[in-house]
Amino acid sequence: MTNRDRLLGLTVVLLWGLNFLAIRVGLNHFPPFFFAALRFAVLAVPALLFIPRPRIRVRWIMLYGIGFGILQFAFLFTAMRVGMPTGLASLVLQSSAPFTVLLGALFLRERIRPVQTAGIAVAVAGMAVIGWDRLEHATLLPVLLTLAGGLGWAFGNIGARLAGTESPGVNPLHLMLWTTAVPPLPMFALSAFAEGPTTGLRALADSFSVAGLPALVALSYIAVLATVVGTGLWTYLMGRYPAGMVAPFSLLVPVVGIAAAWVFLGEVPTPLSLVGGGVVIAGAFAATSNKPRTAEEHAAVVAPSPTAVLVASGRPAAGRAGALASRGRPDPGSKS
Template structure:
């Protein structure tokens, strides 16, 4: 993975780590299913009206939106509402990384290098160290719900990867915006049945008061920064690298999640949690250090095309541009092809020919 992409990944980690604090604030004022629906509704409406739909099959948009939007946040918000500590939630949710690696190997036939497997195991060991200290503060049901949320996120990762492969030239942000259209109606329906048809609306009205404004700020953060910016960058990375190479980066989110929970909520991390966080960082770095470069932008050694005689005229008009003309495989046409592909022209003796047409 390039240094630039690592920096983008670090931005996602920061945004998603702080997002758990925003979720906690929002859930103090809004019921979980209704809050999750609002998170996506504020993006889905302008997306449908202003953004063209990505040219990918609906199956991948539905898989991405169902896994990432419905399953992940329905389970996560419910778990946090019934007592899952914020820091621990940020940790257990990263079970999506090993889930994604396994699903990528099983469904997409992605091959894992030994260094990736070793780094992933080290990172999971770090998570286990942190979790061992924190499980005493959470009952079993919230933990299981958060694990289910992690599996939902993994399904969403597979959908994002397949959509990006199917339309490699599409805008990752457009895909991120359009997947927000999938969870809104199902989550509103679940909210109406489970939480009551008027409960969410009543809670929303109360946010427009002096005591409720933090919920609106939390909604804005989760919708714009965590979803549009964070998920947009994540989709971009998933489009450039195998799912098994990108997913381990999410293992760094608990480090930010624990830190913000400690600073703002008073959830003091133990020494073991800090050690586990360091192990997670090391494992995630190892798991992504050997990721292959994206095929669309790799800078490989230029191809050498031999056996070409550099005797073509220097006319700047490429052959075949006249109406009805058929391009001829002469020297000038080859130069234009070389200019587009970065190939190096040589003569029959193997010596580089004159530069391709500029």
């Protein structure tokens, strides 16, 4: 991964870490399912009207939208509404990292090494510590709901990865914006059924007041900065690199989320939760780590192939290698 793309990953970390503060502010005003639908609806309408549909199969857009949009936020918002602390939610949601590795191995045939298996086991142990601590202080249900949200996020990651693999040149921002069209209708329907047909509408009307202004600011932050910018960058990285290489960035989000909740909301995490969180991050880091390149592999990456030289000079490359290079894909027979 290039240094530029690492900086993009850290930008996502900052935007998503502060996003949990915005979620807390929004949930103090909106019911969770309606709030989840609203955050995507404000983007879906202009996306469908003005953004051309990416040239990928609809199934990958649906998988991305259902996993990242519906499952993740339906469970996460509900968990935070029923008592999940803001900072702890940012931590437990990072269970998506080991979930992504497991789903990548299952559906994308990405190889899991022994150290990754051990890392997943350590991360699970850390989650058990957090669950035990929550049982001591409150209830386990919010933790389980947040874990379900992490699994939903992992399915969304797989959808983004498949979309990027199928069409390497796909515009990541266009892909992300089109996925926002998936959650609104199901989430509005769920809100009407579970929260009442007029509850969300009344909350929306009340938000256009001095008292409701923080909720509108929170909605704007979530929609524009966290979703358009943050998720757009994340989609770009997921389409460019293996899922296991990108997922570790999400492990830094709790550092920002817990610190922000501590400073702005006065949420002081318990020592046992911090210990469990450290175990989770260590295990998830191991689960999503990549094997260092050998000297031969490094040389193959640094040294341009003859095909790449031909393409760079403007001369056509012959055969299968030329066709693949013209699409930005390496020849399977080359060491790159």
